[in-house]
Amino acid sequence: MHFSQYKSKKKPAKKKNRLNGQNTKKLRKGVIRFLILAGIVVSVIPVIYFSDNVYRLASKKPVKQRIAAQTSWSDRHFTVQSVRITGNNFVTMEELSPYLQRVKGNNIFKLDIADMANRLRNNPWIKDVSVRRELPSSIAINIVERTPAVYINSKNGLYLSDEEGILLGEKGVSSFGLPVVYGISLEGTGTGKKTNSEALFSAIRIKKELSSIPWIELPLTGIEVDGRSDITLHMRGYRIKLGHDRYKDKLRRFNEIARDLNGKGIPYKEVDLRFDNQVVVQTL
8 A cells, every 4th residue: 555645735824924914014004105195185275275365365455556566667667768859950849848748757658649749740830740659768759840932921920831831930031041922811821721822822833943043042032923823023123023824934034134134234123024925124
């Protein structure tokens, strides 16, 4: 009979108990970690809620203070310190100053530059104007002025007019070297207004022709316009009657006649060039 030795496959109880103890420790550690994490979450939520409410209260409460602080910062850094004006050859700074009151010292963004430009256009000498901001602290103004064309001799004094017939007001006679126009009525027309007098436009046209003739001295020339818009030039010591057209051709013709008369020693006080086929000369 053959006998074999039997060995049990069961692990010893001691080893099994050791494994159970290790599993229990792992479980305990997991529970502890979970409880720690839960405690952290529970403690953070009130902090976040409280912080959010504090922020909301802080942001709602000082809105006016925050706006005031921003405004104060803007006023400090964008206050107008200088006004630069270009293009003003005739209009003086003294004449412009009433239109530019309360500009310096103000916030550059609070200035209504469109309104400023409109106020400047109220000056009869200003044809157009542009106003712009130059950050951080300057205002730039570019002026397009009206150009005076003639003086108008009225019963109230000498008035300047530009080429469009806009009355520019009174200025010193010696300032511009322009001819004086006679025979124009300014009744009902004030400074800064346009006159629709055809007689004035005739005078302005002849003035343009005179400007290109070397021997004409504009400051010493008078332009008389009658009711039919016929032009008579008043020169030093004589008159030239030109009529109402072909001024340049007639003045060239006068120059030839004047040289002939001067060469012959014949003094004259009037030369009438209104007619195509004849010249009438009044001698002294």
